[in-house]
Amino acid sequence: xxxxxxxxxxxxxxxxxxxxxxxxxxxxxxxxxxxxxxxxxxxxxxxxxxxxxxxxxxxxxxxxxxxxxxxxxxxxxxxxxxxxxxxxxxxxxxxxxxxxxxxxxxxxxxxxxxxxxxxxxxxxxxxxxxxxxxxxxxxxxxxxxxxxxxxxxxxxxxxxxxxxxxxxxxxxxxxxxxxxxxxxxxxxxxxxxxxxxxxxxxxxxxxxxxxxxxxxxxxxxxxxxxxxxxxxxxxxxxxxxxxxxxxxxxxxxxxxxxxxxxxxxxxxxxxxxxxxxxxxxxxxxxxxxxxxxxxxxxxxxxxxxxxxxxxxxxxxxxxxxxxxxxxxxxxxxxxxxxxxxxxxxxxxxxxxxxxxxxxxxxxxxxxxxxxxxxxxxxxxxxxxxxxxxxxxxxxxxxxxxxxxxx
Numbered sequence: 022x023x024x025x026x027x028x029x030x031x032x033x034x035x036x037x038x039x040x041x042x043x044x045x046x047x048x049x050x051x052x053x054x055x056x057x058x059x060x061x062x063x064x065x066x067x068x069x070x071x072x073x074x075x076x077x078x079x080x081x082x083x084x085x086x087x088x089x090x091x092x093x094x095x096x097x098x099x100x101x102x103x104x105x106x107x108x109x110x111x112x113x114x115x116x117x118x119x120x121x122x123x124x125x126x127x128x129x130x131x132x133x134x135x136x137x138x139x140x141x142x143x144x145x146x147x148x149x150x151x152x153x154x155x156x157x158x159x160x161x162x163x164x165x166x167x168x169x170x171x172x173x174x175x176x177x178x179x180x181x182x183x184x185x186x187x188x189x190x191x192x193x194x195x196x197x198x199x200x201x202x203x204x205x206x207x208x209x210x211x212x213x214x215x216x217x218x219x220x221x222x223x224x225x226x227x228x229x230x231x232x233x234x235x236x237x238x239x240x241x242x243x244x245x246x247x248x249x250x251x252x253x254x255x256x257x258x259x260x261x262x263x264x265x266x267x268x269x270x271x272x273x274x275x276x277x278x279x280x281x282x283x284x285x286x287x288x289x290x291x292x293x294x295x296x297x298x299x300x301x302x303x304x305x306x307x308x309x310x311x312x313x314x315x316x317x318x319x320x321x322x323x324x325x326x327x328x329x330x331x332x333x334x335x336x337x338x339x340x341x342x343x344x345x346x347x348x349x350x351x352x353x354x355x356x357x358x359x360x361x362x363x364x365x366x367x368x369x370x371x372x373x374x375x376x377x378x379x380x381x382x383x384x385x386x387x388x389x390x391x392x393x394x395x396x397x398x399x400x401x402x403x404x405x406x407x408x409x410x411x412x413x414x415x416x417x418x419x420x421x422x423x424x425x426x427x
Contacts, residue, residue, distance in 0.1 A: 029068070029213040036065030037239045044242040052253035059247035060273040066239040067097045067277040068213075073232040075214040080226055095304055096237060097274030098128050099312070100244040105266075106313050106328075110320025113329050120252065120266045121313060122334040126341040127267035128275060129305050133348045134369025136279050136298045141362035143283055144291035151358035152291040156423075157203065158299060162352045163424030164196040165303045169345040172306065176335035176342075180327040183318050189311030196303065199425065212284070247273070264376075295357065306345060336396040340372065343403030350410035353417035372399040 024031075040062025043055060102124045109118035141152050154162075171188055175181055210218045217228055251270060255262025278301060285294035317328045347368075351361045375395040383390050411418050 026216050029072075030216075033065040033068045034235075036068075037062040037235075040243045040246075041239060043246060052250040052257060055246050055250035056254050056269075059243040059250060060269070062239050062243045063097050063101075063247060063273050064276055066236040066243075067274055069232050069236045070096060071277045071281055072210075072212075072214040072217065073229045073236070075210045076217040076225060077229045077233075079210070079218060080222060080229075095301060095309070097240050098124070098271065098305065099309060100240045101248055101270050101274065102128075102309060103312065103316050104244045104248050106316040107320045109328060110317045110322075113321065113326070116263075118317070118329045119263060119331070119334055120248070121328075122330060122337055123263050123267035124270050125305070125309055125313065126337040128271035128309070129302065129341050130344055130369060131268070131271050131275060132298055132302045132305065133344055134365055134373075136275070136282065136301075137295060137348065137357065138362040138366035138369070139279070140282055140286045140291055140294045140298065141357050141359060142366075144286040144289075144294075145359045145362075147287060148289060148291075151356055151361070152286075152295050154292055154296055154299070154352070154355040154357075156355070157200075158296050158355060159421060160196065160199055160424035161296070161299050161303055162349055162355070163421045164192060165299070165306060165345065166349040166421065168192050168303065168306045169342050169349060172310065172338065172342040172345070176339040179335060181314055181330060181338075182327040183314045183324050186311045186314035189307045193304070193307035193311065196307070212281070261376075268373075299352070302345070302348075333393060333396075336393050336400070340396050340400040340403070343400040343407070344369070346407040347403040347410075350407040350414075353411065353414050353421065368399065368402065372396070375399070 039058040040060075043058055102121055105117050105121035105124060109115065109121055111117075144150075144152055168189060171185075171192065175185060209215070217225055220228060247270070248266070251265050252262045254260075255265045278298070282294035282298055285291065285297075314328060318324045318326075348365065351357060351365070372395070376392070379392065379395045380390050383394065388394070
C-alpha cells in the first residue's frame with residue numbers, strides 16, 4: 022500500500038477536519054466561511070461513503086445491501102433535509118419547512134436535469150451514441166413512475182401528511198422486495214474503492230464500518246452549521262436563501278456521486294452510471310420525500326398537522342413531479358438519446374434561470390408580475406411532453422409491467 026494509493030482517502034479526510042473543528046470550537050466567523058468549511062466536510066464525507074458503499078456490497082447479503090447501502094449512500098442529502106424538517110416541527114410558523122422542500126426538490130431536479138444529461142453527453146462525446154439500460158432497470162423506471170404519479174396528487178390536494186409519507190415509503194419497500202430477490206452480478210470496485218477491496222474480508226469489513234461511522238459523524242456534526250450558515254449567508258449577501266438551499270446544498274452532497282458516474286460514462290460504462298443515478302432518483306423521490314412528514318410529526322409531537330407549506334412549495338413539488346414524469350416517459354424504452362438528454366438539460370436550465378428573465382418576459386407580454394408563473398408554465402410543459410411521449414410509446418409503457426417480476 023503506497024501513499025499514492027491512499028491519497029484520495031487522505032484528501033477526503035482532510036476535507037472533513039475543518040468542519041469538525043468548527044463544530045467543537047464555535048469560533049465567531051462569517052457564515053460564508055462556516056458554509057464553505059462545513060460544506061467541504063460534507064463533500065469529503067460523501068466521497069468516503071461512496072467508496073465504502075461500493076465495497077460493502079461485496080460482503081453483505083444482497084437484500085441487506087440494497088436497502089441499507091442505498092440509504093447510507095444518500096445520507097448527506099437526508100441529513101440536511103431532515104435537519105430543516107425537524108426545525109420546522111419545532112417552529113411551525115418559520116421558513117424551515119420551505120427550506121426542507123427547497124433542498125428536496127433541488128436535489129431531485131439536479132439528478133435528472135444535470136446528472137442524467139451529463140452522463141449521456143459525456144458518453145456520446147466519446148462513443149457517438151446514446152445510453153441504453155439493461156432490462157432489469159425497467160423495475161426502477163416503473164416504480165419511479167408510480168412514485169411520481171402519487172407525488173402529483175400532493176400539490177393537487179394541497180397537503181403533505183404522514184399518510185403521503187407512508188405511501189411513498191410503501192412504494193420504496195415494494196421496490197426493494199422485488200430487486201433484493203434478484204441475482205446480482207459481481208462487479209470489481211474501481212478507483213479508490215479498489216484499495217479497500219484488496220484487503221482480507223475481516224479487515225475490509227472493519228474498514229468499511231469505520232468509514233461509515235466516521236462519515237456519518239462528520240455529516241451529522243455539519244448538517245446544522247451548513248444548513249444555518251447557508252440561510253445566514255443568503256441574508257448577508259442579499260441573495261434569496263431559498264435558492265441557496267435549493268441548489269448549493271444538493272451540489273455539496275451529490276457531487277461525489279455525479280463525479281463517479283461521469284467517470285464511468287467516460288470509460289464506456291454509461292449504462293452503470295445512468296442506472297446508478299436512476300436508482301438514486303427513485304431513492305430520493307420515495308425515501309427522502311416520504312420521511313419528511315414523519316420527521317415533522319415527531320418533532321411537532323403530533324400526527325394531526327400537515328407540514329406548513331404555501332403555494333410556492335406546492336408549485337416546486339408540482340414542477341419536480343412534472344420533470345420526473347417527463348424523465349420516466351423518456352426512459353420507457355430503456356434508452357436515453359443525445360437529443361433527449363439535451364432537452365432535459367435545456368428545460369432544466371431554462372427553469373433554473375427563469376428568475377433572471379421572468380419579469381422582463383411578463384412585461385413584454387403585458388402581464389402582471391407573478392414569480393410563480395414560469396414555475397407553473399414549465400410544470401405544464403413537462404407534463405404535456407410526458408403525455409405525448411407516453412402515448413407515442415404506449416407499447417413500451419405496457420412493457421413496464423414486466424418490472425414487477427422478480
